[in-house]
Amino acid sequence: MCGIAGVLDLNRPEAWLRDTATAMTTALVHRGPDAGGVWLDPTAGIALGHRRLSIVDLSPLGAQPMVSPSGRYVISYNGEVYSFLDIRPELEAKGFSFRGGSDTEVMLAAIEAWGLDGALTRFIGMFAFALWDRRTQTLHLIRDRMGIKPVYWARAGSMFLFGSELKAMLACSDWRPAIDRNSVAAYARWNYVPAPHCIYQDAGKLAPGSILTVCAGAPPTVRKFWDLRSLAAQWPETADDDAAATQRLEVLLRDAVRRRMVADVPLGAFLSGGADSSLVVALMQSQSTKPVRSFTIGFHEREYNEAVHAAAIAKHLGTDHTELYVSPQHALEVIPRLPEYYDEPFADSSQVPTFLVSEMTRKHVTVALSGDGGDELFAGYTRYHWADWVRRTFLSLPPSVRRLAASALSLPPRAFWEAAARVLPPSRRPQRIGERVMKLAGFLREDTADGVYRRQHTHWGSPELVVPGSSEPHGLPFDESLRSEIPDFLKRMQLMDLLTYLPDDILTKVDRASMAVALEARVPLLDHRVVEHVWRLPARMKVREGSDKWLLRKVLYRYVPRHLIERPKMGFSVPVGAWLRGPLRPWAEELLSERRLRQAAFFDPATVRAAWTQFLGGRAGDQEPLWGVLMFEAWRDRYATASSNAPVQPAQHSIVVAAPA
Numbered sequence: 257m258c259g260i261a262g263v264l265d266l267n268r269p270e271a272w273l274r275d276t277a278t279a280m281t282t283a284l285v286h287r288g289p290d291a292g293g294v295w296l297d298p299t300a301g302i303a304l305g306h307r308r309l310s311i312v313d314l315s316p317l318g319a320q321p322m323v324s325p326s327g328r329y330v331i332s333y334n335g336e337v338y339s340f341l342d343i344r345p346e347l348e349a350k351g352f353s354f355r356g357g358s359d360t361e362v363m364l365a366a367i368e369a370w371g372l373d374g375a376l377t378r379f380i381g382m383f384a385f386a387l388w389d390r391r392t393q394t395l396h397l398i399r400d401r402m403g404i405k406p407v408y409w410a411r412a413g414s415m416f417l418f419g420s421e422l423k424a425m426l427a428c429s430d431w432r433p434a435i436d437r438n439s440v441a442a443y444a445r446w447n448y449v450p451a452p453h454c455i456y457q458d459a460g461k462l463a464p465g466s467i468l469t470v471c472a473g474a475p476p477t478v479r480k481f482w483d484l485r486s487l488a489a490q491w492p493e494t495a496d497d498d499a500a501a502t503q504r505l506e507v508l509l510r511d512a513v514r515r516r517m518v519a520d521v522p523l524g525a526f527l528s529g530g531a532d533s534s535l536v537v538a539l540m541q542s543q544s545t546k547p548v549r550s551f552t553i554g555f556h557e558r559e560y561n562e563a564v565h566a567a568a569i570a571k572h573l574g575t576d577h578t579e580l581y582v583s584p585q586h587a588l589e590v591i592p593r594l595p596e597y598y599d600e601p602f603a604d605s606s607q608v609p610t611f612l613v614s615e616m617t618r619k620h621v622t623v624a625l626s627g628d629g630g631d632e633l634f635a636g637y638t639r640y641h642w643a644d645w646v647r648r649t650f651l652s653l654p655p656s657v658r659r660l661a662a663s664a665l666s667l668p669p670r671a672f673w674e675a676a677a678r679v680l681p682p683s684r685r686p687q688r689i690g691e692r693v694m695k696l697a698g699f700l701r702e703d704t705a706d707g708v709y710r711r712q713h714t715h716w717g718s719p720e721l722v723v724p725g726s727s728e729p730h731g732l733p734f735d736e737s738l739r740s741e742i743p744d745f746l747k748r749m750q751l752m753d754l755l756t757y758l759p760d761d762i763l764t765k766v767d768r769a770s771m772a773v774a775l776e777a778r779v780p781l782l783d784h785r786v787v788e789h790v791w792r793l794p795a796r797m798k799v800r801e802g803s804d805k806w807l808l809r810k811v812l813y814r815y816v817p818r819h820l821i822e823r824p825k826m827g828f829s830v831p832v833g834a835w836l837r838g839p840l841r842p843w844a845e846e847l848l849s850e851r852r853l854r855q856a857a858f859f860d861p862a863t864v865r866a867a868w869t870q871f872l873g874g875r876a877g878d879q880e881p882l883w884g885v886l887m888f889e890a891w892r893d894r895y896a897t898a899s900s901n902a903p904v905q906p907a908q909h910s911i912v913v914a915a916p917a
Contacts, residue, residue: 258320259284259307260332260407261419262386263428264395266472266728268356268415277427281305283427284420287334287771295321295330300393301472304332304386309625311336312619314520317356324364325352328391330368333403334420334777335383338515345380363669373555376481380515383460386418395470398443400481401784402629403464403759404450406767409476410459416470422766426895428914433457438878440601441575441719441726442856447603447884450760452478453729455600455819462760480783487791489741489749495791501797502810505789509811513539513625513781521622524549526613526777527577531563531636531805531821532627536780538573538815540625547576551617551624553609554581555830555855567822580616587612587830588839593745595826595891597772597898603715603887604765606882611769618773628762631754633790634805639712640749646696647705647745662700665693705745713757722863746795751852754787758818829850833879837872844868847889848882858893859885 261280263273277294290309306320328370337343340359343366348354352365363385366375379723382404387396387431397418400405410425410433417425425431433456439449442769448703451461465482480486480691496504513536517523517574525537527550540548554563561581570577590611598607610889617624631637673690699708717720742748763779770777780786793807799805812821835843844851849867853861864885871878 257425258309258401259287259420260386261305261417261424262303262332262395263415263417264302264472265415268301268675270296270298273298273301276430277303277305279420279427279429279560280417280424282305283424283713286774287420287772291316292318293321293322295332297390300388300390302388302395304330304388306332309622309776311519311521311776313356313358315356318358318360319363320360322360322364323369325515326368328806329364329367329389331360331364333363333383333385334407335381335385336516336517337363337379337381337383337538337778339378339380340748341518345468347433348863349807350915353771360701372398373481380785382779382782384420389887391531393471395648397462397468397470399462399464400752401465401468401484402763402779402782404763404767404779404785406764407462408454408459409462410454410456410475411459414473415474416476417702421599422454422459422895426599437723437857437858438727438729441723441728442883443601443603443888444716444719444722444859444884445714445728446760447715448760448764449600449879449886450756455617463763464755470546472558483494484753484754484787485738485741487788488517488747491788491792493718493794494789495699496808499808499855501793505807506781506788506811506814508789509535509780512780512786515783516625516780518545519623522620522873523623523625524551524621525618525625526550526567526573526617526627527552528571528627529562529567529569530627531809532781533566534569534627534816534821535630535812536627537569537575538812539780541573541575542815546690547574547705550575550577551613551620552577552579553581553613553616555609556581556583559562565820569816572816572820572861578620582609582612583691584835584839588835590825591840592890593845594887597744597768597805598887598891599895600769601884601891602764602890603626603880603884604761605830605883607765607769608830608832610765611772614770614775615773618770618775620786623778624770625774625778625780626766629778629787630805630808632758633749633781633787634808635795635809636805637753641744641799641804642696643699643705643712643748646699646702650700650717658700662697665697665700686912692777706739706748709749715884716863722819722860723858726861744795746799832883837883838878844882844886847886852889858888858891858892872896 257557261284263276273296280673281292281294284307288309294303294305297790304321319635321330323330330488337359340362344362347365349371350868352362353823359794366378381401384407397407406420407418408422408425412431417428417431419425435455436457439455443449443529449455449912454460459477464556465480466478467481468478470476496841517540525540527533527537537550551561552566555561587608590608620627625893662686673693698711702711719728720726738748742751797807819901848864850861850865853859853864871882
């Protein structure tokens with residue numbers, strides 16, 4: 257795993273290109289602490305930078321930026337192409353020879369042999385890379401199909417910048433971007449800025465499965481090389497019986513996991529104790545001759561602790577298991593550092609435990625496999641079933657009846673619902689029942705099924721009022737035409753999450769948290785072959801007999817006993833509400849002060865302060881919207897002025913100036 261950066265500008269001298277690319281690359285040293293390099297061609301106005309985290313072929317032969325065999329292409333690449341060992345013999349048969357054992361060298365040869373689009377069809381993996389074509393003087397930025405790896409870009413006059421993270425671009429002394437107020441409105445709703453938007457004006461995030469192409473002085477163009485939305489509307493359902501479907505999925509998942517176990521450095525896996533991570537670890541252990549390293553973190557707050565379940569599964573599988581019980585103090589120490597890791601406003605509070613487990617895991621291994629993606633693919637989120645239940649049960653009722661029911665549910669305080677739930681046996685007692693009742697009341701105020709889904713993801717319900725003077729960007733996940741393309745509501749929710757929430761929230765969270773400590777996180781469930789196969793499965797293969805992830809569990813139970821898995825879903829979270837009312841309150845009070853909010857002039861002070869007062873009074877459900885404002889204000893302290901540039905440290909890099917093409 258690595259960090260990429262670069263600049264294209266014909267109006268700049270060689271020294272500026274070199275110094276700028278070096279500064280941008282140095283800002284990403286956490287993503288690649290093993291080596292760094294810069295390649296430039298002053299006559300073309302191009303400079304590519306790279307920071308390397310050595311995973312496959314640790315020798316200098318894997319160093320980047322790398323030039324293709326003919327000299328036509330230069331690449332700076334972040335990620336892993338797990339199919340490179342399959343592709344390499346094909347290329348050798350065509351006459352290509354290889355100096356080292358890296359996937360980067362194979363990628364370049366594949367692009368020379370089959371062209372960029374032809375090569376991409378053969379790449380199985382996660383990747384974001386910059387490809388400079390010296391013949392056509394064209395720069396291409398490419399992001400993998402599912403959006404596992406990030407790439408940002410920006411234009412400023414004749415200058416075009418790109419990088420794995422915004423901090424690389426902010427290291428360019430001539431880029432002083434302004435905050436995009438409309439993107440702040442989108443952030444207010446989602447607690448992240450959805451692609452292709454960016455928190456800064458004249459900048460963007462490349463969407464998954466896309467290629468951005470730019471020539472010096474010309475505006476960029478973007479096209480899809482793999483479009484999940486179009487494909488999902490076309491794919492017919494498979495007709496396998498249960499036994500055949502289970503066998504086909506197991507074979508495919510075993511191969512996806514096996515490919516991601518190839519590494520020349522120590523390797524392990526995150527193990528939360530849930531179905532997804534347990535299946536990944538089980539498939540790893542079944543294909544390993546020695547105990548797999550597994551890692552989990554625990555919390556002393558019982559409501560948030562899954563470590564005991566992870567330990568039981570690790571014992572059954574025979575992994576070499578490491579767990580760390582996190583003290584509140586340790587977790588609290590991380591929070592002020594979050595804006596440094598997430599250099600665009602980002603406010604999924606599970607970013608805290610994700611960083612903590614990454615930090616602990618990196619002390620032992622360099623690569624960790626993760627179970628992310630299972631909920632989206634196999635309809636595992638509780639909210640899917642809530643939304644579908646509301647749709648079937650309530651949306652046919654008159655609006656006045658639904659609103660009356662919503663008001664009735666909203667009247668009792670959270671403590672009332674928590675007390676009422678105690679009449680149920682512990683095994684059937686819902687987690688955080690007060691918060692869920694408040695959410696149900698909100699769902700009943702919606703008139704459409706898609707509105708229920710939208711509210712599930714919404715933090716501030718009227719972004720234009722919370723962020724005065726803004727206009728929230730529209731589009732997915734609420735494009736009206738999607739209803740006709742995907743008529744089934746459950747599948748539509750899954751697709752909307754795969755297109756937006758998964759890359760913009762879940763995968764962003766994992767990438768920044770893991771790369772902050774130079775840990776490579778691999779996600780086998782998001783192998784695009786798995787995604788294509790699972791999407792074709794009928795709904796009964798995903799939800800059946802009151803169980804979600806039905807087919808995934810059928811595979812899992814071949815390795816792990818059912819009783820170790822079957823329990824209420826907890827999620828990966830921390831007690832943010834208790835912390836904000838307790839040890840984090842002074843920090844939050846300062847960031848949410850009326851004086852500060854009025855001076856910043858992004859969030860409406862009266863609205864935010866009212867929510868804060870209600871939250872301190874015990875109102876459920878307000879911690880996530882407030883967490884969003886807190887993370888934005890903490891980010892603004894660190895980055896909004898764009899004045900903290902990374903120092904230029906040429907000694908840490910190798911500099912290569914292009915020879916004549």
